[in-house]
């Protein structure tokens with residue numbers, strides 16, 4: 001492939017030439033202007049004698065790689081970014097997408113990072129998950145134990161427990177949710193700004209647990225709000241909660257950039 | 273409280289959420305039902321109502337307090353409880369006596385060795401059962417360890433609510449060490465489910481004893497370290513001394529027990545006043561203070577930790593040999609009748625009044641939780657104080673919402 005060819009020393013200049021050539025071709029193509037004038041007329045509608053129908057191919061060929069030269073940043077250690085003086089082989093966004101996208105911190109190998117901002121921001125978010133300090137019952141003790149000296153959650157980037165829902169990313173539902181508390185708890189969830197995640201800690205919040213047959217409890221918080229990670233146990237050990245939070249990090253990493261598409265909002269059955 | 277409203281969900285305007293309207297507003301949506309309510313919700317010039325809770329870091333769970341304030345001063349307050357009502361008493365009636373043990377566990381979730389003792393002791397009383405002495409000693413050992421864990425958390429929480437973040441880290445070190453020890457003994461860290469009708473579930477094991485030995489070697493020192501951090505801290509003392517003073521008459525009238533009562537100078541301890549288990553064979557003091565303020569309550573807790581370490585020391589020296597379970601049938605049917613049992617939990621007198629109708633499940637079980645009675649003192653303590661001091665007072669009463677709401 002021509003695009004994969006290793007260009008020699010003055011690659012940016014060559015790129016500019018290519019861009020210029022592409023622009024020329026674009027301007028000379030009559031089909032571009034013809035189509036904008038009459039958008040209803042598609043190529044397939046035209047009889048083959050029409051000149052516009054065949055010119056489309058030229059239009060497509062115009063799409064040359066757009067190369068933005070890196071004029072802002074040079075790596076301090078070129079070895080780390082694919083060998084220093086050799087310019088990157090890949091010059092097209094589509095090829096970049098087929099490349100290795102693991103989080104090895106070497107995206108700087110390329111001149112540009114083609115991404116949605118959420119794709120990057122989620123990487124930042126998942127490494128500083130701020131849980132909401134809202135204990136409901138016994139599980140809250142273990143949640144606090146997970147946050148303090150012995151099992152320091154801080155190590156994994158999930159520490160500052162915020163007391164205000166407006167500053168929190170994760171709602172750790174730790175404890176029994178009763179029908180009286182369901183309203184305020186939902187209110188807390190709704191007050192949290194997107195993007196937000198929730199972790200159901202303990203049997204009571206995953207399924208009702210030992211109070212499943214009580215007249216006054218909600219059998220699992222997934223009846224009133226979406227849940228990302230369930231941590232069963234009565235109560236789970238602090239390590240269990242940390243494992244659950246690490247699963248949440250994994251989930252955010254795997255779905256990064258896509259949180260906007262997930263279902264949000266409560267689905268409240270009648271009568272709770 | 274019966275009136276419900278339907279509000280639109282913020283995320284999805286097509287969804288209606290059914291919830292009590294009182295949560296959004298300090299003022300309930302119904303007309304006042306009592307004179308007290310009418311007076312409380314009538315605001316004079318300059319007064320306003322604010323909600324404290326149900327989600328608030330220093331209400332220790334899901335307590336909601338409606339404060340009537342004038343500037344920074346609290347004029348009046350109205351605690352609203354029931355946000356953690358799980359129907360434990362009713363669930364206990366539906367299961368057998370054995371089920372009741374684990375159902376009572378989450379009542380006092382900071383020290384659940386005490387709340388799970390309720391159905392056990394009540395059933396043993398109705399059965400006239402003699403528990404093996406080794407089991408009794410193991411129970412005392414587990415109780416005292418749990419008391420220390422609970423008190424260590426209290427000390428951390430109190431200073432956390434005053435804004436000091438460090439002592440809670442020390443408190444949790446101590447607590448985690450103890451619950452890991454109890455985990456080796458019982459298999460659980462929080463809700464132990466260890467006591468059984470007629471004994472305990474499993475003898476002392478090597479893992480537990482080695483951890484206990486380790487811990488005993490530095491327990492006293494650790495308490496010293498922790499108290500050194502806050503005992504004479506100027507800010508801590510300044511914010512707790514002379515604050516929330518309970519006098520003896522009020523404490524007695526409001527049925528306060530435990531450290532709250534002992535901080536007013538009344539040496540009432542169930543372990544001493546009505547000895548149960550093997551406490552009459554053990555030597556310990558009942559620490560008291562005269563002042564009755566938050567600082568005195570804190571100091572009583574510190575002294576109690578030292579006494580508990582002393583008790584554990586004696587228990588380990590006097591531990592008899594033998595079995596840990598009495599010989600009882602698996603199908604337990606106590607005689608019809610009623611029984612009252614009470615023990616000294618870290619928060620005061622933990623009691624249960626139990627009725628049996630001769631079947632295999634309790635007919636009725638009424639649980640007396642000390643936190644509820646201690647917390648009801650806030651109505652006397654708060655008015656006139658600053659809003660910031662309500663935390664210091666509430667934390668020094670050490671409520672656990674699991675027991676208050678049941």
Ligand code: SF4
Nearest residue numbers: 138175202203204234
């Ligand atoms: S799951 Fe168990 S420990 Fe957690 S809140 Fe429910 S009863 Fe308590």
